[in-house]
Amino acid sequence: KQEVTQIPAALSVPEGENLVLNCSFTDSAIYNLQWFRQDPGKGLTSLLLIQSSQREQTSGRLNASLDKSSGRSTLYIAASQPGDSATYLCAVSIAAGTYKYIFGTGTRLKVLA
């Protein structure tokens, strides 16, 4: 059974710091991996999606990498800002066409001004 883990559960950093969020999954047979941001009391906003054939995706200050063989993905945030404070979730799709995603429990990030 696929399990997705995100460590740490919470993280506080000073503004301007570069940081890395981790996502681990137990079964390397994934179709894609998606990173989301969730603000308190809000829905999920898609940040980046990496297909299983890709190694990384970039959007602005965000870079997500995928290493299927080791069951890991990282989300790199450059020059963090207070507005980056949110919970970051990763989810893996276990097979094409099944539309079943398994979510991690998230990392709650606080960027201090």
Next chain:
Amino acid sequence: NAGVTQTPKFQVLKTGQSMTLQCAQDMNHEYMSWYRQDPGMGLRLIHYSVGAGITDQGEVPNGYNVSRSTTEDFPLRLLSAAPSQTSVYFCASSFSGGVYEQYFGPGTRLTVT
């Protein structure tokens, strides 16, 4: 585009009452799904649909019913609410032709007393 919309935003039910959570999307997405989010457990898939007239169970389907008569709408029905169904419910949709990137609604916070 409004994207994915959900109503109501908040709801309080008494044990045994029934209700329907509404979800609609205007992006002509074939795939739609319902998740529940509980503290410390991440998002878990309740039911999903790959098109009008086609639905299937996710990880935690018990106590919930769905149907999909149109591409746009995917309501979630609680037939007899229980306190264990207190949660935040999210609806998501995805285009089938490609990488299945998910788009989420703002959520419905449900309390069952």
